[in-house]
Amino acid sequence: MSIRRLGVVGGGLAGIATALAAADAGADVVLFERRDSLGGLTSSIERNGLSFDNGQHVFLRCCTSYLAFLERIGARGMVHLQDRLDVAVLSPSGRSSSLRRQPLPAPLHLGWSLATYRHLSVRDRLGLARAALALRALDVEDPSLDAWTFEAWLRAKGQSPAAIAKIWDLIALPTINLPASEASLALATMVFREGLLDRADSGDIGWSRVPLGSLHGVQASLALDGAGVAVRHGVPVLALEPSSSANGSVVRVGHEEVTFDAVVVATPPATAAALGVVDAAVAAQRLGSSPIVNVHLVFDRKVTDLEMFAVVDSPVQFVFDRTASSGVRDGQCLALSLSAATAYMAEPSGSLVEVFVAALRDLLPAARRAHLLDAVVTRERGATFRGVPGSRAWRPAAITSTPGVFLAGAWCDTGWPATMEGAVRSGNEAARQALTWLASSASRVESPLGVRP
Numbered sequence: 001m002s003i004r005r006l007g008v009v010g011g012g013l014a015g016i017a018t019a020l021a022a023a024d025a026g027a028d029v030v031l032f033e034r035r036d037s038l039g040g041l042t043s044s045i046e047r048n049g050l051s052f053d054n055g056q057h058v059f060l061r062c063c064t065s066y067l068a069f070l071e072r073i074g075a076r077g078m079v080h081l082q083d084r085l086d087v088a089v090l091s092p093s094g095r096s097s098s099l100r101r102q103p104l105p106a107p108l109h110l111g112w113s114l115a116t117y118r119h120l121s122v123r124d125r126l127g128l129a130r131a132a133l134a135l136r137a138l139d140v141e142d143p144s145l146d147a148w149t150f151e152a153w154l155r156a157k158g159q160s161p162a163a164i165a166k167i168w169d170l171i172a173l174p175t176i177n178l179p180a181s182e183a184s185l186a187l188a189t190m191v192f193r194e195g196l197l198d199r200a201d202s203g204d205i206g207w208s209r210v211p212l213g214s215l216h217g218v219q220a221s222l223a224l225d226g227a228g229v230a231v232r233h234g235v236p237v238l239a240l241e242p243s244s245s246a247n248g249s250v251v252r253v254g255h256e257e258v259t260f261d262a263v264v265v266a267t268p269p270a271t272a273a274a275l276g277v278v279d280a281a282v283a284a285q286r287l288g289s290s291p292i293v294n295v296h297l298v299f300d301r302k303v304t305d306l307e308m309f310a311v312v313d314s315p316v317q318f319v320f321d322r323t324a325s326s327g328v329r330d331g332q333c334l335a336l337s338l339s340a341a342t343a344y345m346a347e348p349s350g351s352l353v354e355v356f357v358a359a360l361r362d363l364l365p366a367a368r369r370a371h372l373l374d375a376v377v378t379r380e381r382g383a384t385f386r387g388v389p390g391s392r393a394w395r396p397a398a399i400t401s402t403p404g405v406f407l408a409g410a411w412c413d414t415g416w417p418a419t420m421e422g423a424v425r426s427g428n429e430a431a432r433q434a435l436t437w438l439a440s441s442a443s444r445v446e447s448p449l450g451v452r453p
Helices: 013-024 064-072 108-115 122-136 143-147 150-156 161-176 185-197 212-227 269-274 278-286 349-363 365-369 420-441
Strands: 005-009 028-033 044-047 050-053 058-060 079-081 086-090 096-100 205-208 230-233 239-242 249-253 256-260 262-265 290-299 308-311 318-321 332-338 372-384 405-407 449-452
Touching: 005 013, 005 256, 013 028, 013 064, 013 212, 013 262, 013 420, 044 212, 044 372, 050 212, 050 290, 050 332, 050 372, 058 420, 064 420, 096 108, 108 122, 122 161, 122 185, 143 185, 150 161, 150 185, 161 185, 212 230, 262 420, 269 278, 290 349, 332 349, 349 365, 349 372, 405 420
Parallel strands: 005 028, 005 262, 028 230, 086 308, 249 449, 262 405
Antiparallel strands: 044 050, 058 205, 079 205, 086 096, 239 449, 249 256, 290 332, 290 372, 308 318, 318 332
């Protein structure tokens, strides 16, 4: 069979994964990205000679597709992955505890951390084990789970508001990007079983040691070039339409036409819908979005020895030391990651900085003596889809109703929340389906599709 040509629209993780998987299988691939750099929602900005990520993106040891992706782009050595799950949990009261796995099989590996978790009463601690075992017994494929909110299920299992806020939301909020009161039980079950309850080492946390623009943008560009993928930067593709050509799909950019045998659209749902992919229209209308805000603070001195920590009883959620990756030489740069951040989207950056500097000083005594040298607020309004009850049915498959057109993106039906792992999985699946279709359609004539400006 002759080499088949595949067009990929979108240069985020899903689009990059699609392009690499297809090129590695022998396809001739062109990737279109409207921005000047790759990485999509995992990117960096430069300010005053420093680098700040648009969000503190983390992964877990169970994110096997993402880890394989890092290997493929030659970036595995640029990330840190904990040898053992270990998260300090601080409070403005001065009380601290930790979530640390022990060398025991799941779910016993978390038993000691839960039994000694100082942010909850003894009664609440005892109740955690019962709920965890009940959660582990749920079937992630059971469609009825998507009719419940996670909080409603937790309440039915006897979990107090304090337990929900200080343990269950501590994990659900950053992974689903919604609080338990809004999150689908189906997604929560997947997160807790895959990340914590089924295997002892699954929840070990990893993050980039370098700016995301380097990790995903630069490294992916090198890998794509090495794979023979042609990357067209600054090229917006505005619509998909039937083409008059009988030889394949046409991407039309300005007055230029490029012919493909198939196209993968790896964009946010609203963009895919605007391109005319009807399967994305329902998702764009129903899924909605949940924002993430990050507050980056540069102090004139070191204020904590912790690489990362979580917080309860405070507006602060998670904090990461980004000193080395930001380029700060003297002092310390901390990134405060705020999930489900709708309440902060309209707040002026100066007000947010003031609130979170004060909150951080309530947590870290050394920060009270430190001077703030710089602060950057980054906002991603459409960071993830809203994983509420019912959302499972609204997430589309890679195969669309239009022959030769496929979808990729963390919002597609991967079974995972909108994470880097979900994005890579969707790209791998879109490539697999596109290649299968290309192979099966090689000997038959299809009605071609095009893309118009």
